[in-house]
Amino acid sequence: MSSKLPTSVLTRPRALVSSSTSSTRCLLRPQQNHAQVRHATFVPRDRRPYQFTQLVQLSDGSTFTVRTTMPTALLKSTKDSRNHMLWQPQEKSLRNVEVDEAGKLAAFRERFGRGWDIEAKPEEEEGGEADESARQAEAQAKTTTQNPELDPFDSLVDLISGYAAKDANNNARNTKGGLTAKEQEKAERASSKKK
Secondary structure: OOOOOOHHHHOOOOEEEEOOOOEEEEOOOOOOOOOOOOOOOOOOOOOOOOOEEEEEEOOOOOEEEEEEOOOOOEEEOOOOHHHOOOOOOOOHHHOOOOOOOOOHHHHHHHHHOOOOOOOOOOOOOHHHOOOHHHHHHHHHHHHHHHOOOOOHHHHHHHHHHHHHHHHHHHHHHHOOOOOOHHHHHHHHHHHHHHO
16 A cells, blocks of 8 residues: 655645636545546356255156256146156046035036036936936037037037927916917918918
């Protein structure tokens, strides 16, 4: 380091500033010596965060290790491909068992039939309680499997129109003497042929 200099050397002589109207003295302050400062230059580099070794435990109990930035040593995964019906169709524990404690599912099927169920082989119902709507849905599922070129929208339209026709027949029978449009047309044709 440099040695300290006396303060008298650092002060500058006073200058006399003159003007036409008045003379004033102006003191010049000593300038501070600025040393050049050179900071380190920034070198951009890719960020590589520290990675921990993590043990991942799947829902079936199997484990594997993975390098990750998460510091937890053990991760218990609840959602994984081994816990899904699409990836393990043979796994019995993953099958959707319908629990119908309140009877809402039975009420829905009574009203709308089994057409909304997954198109698969329907299981046998308990006690042989297969109603007519279940048989119709089963027959319709067979026709859709026989005709794969039909798109699912058509089968939905057929399902709705089938229920509408069935409902119209029930309403016509419940009202005394009322005929559906088809029955009325048949009756008119029969009466016109007789004449």
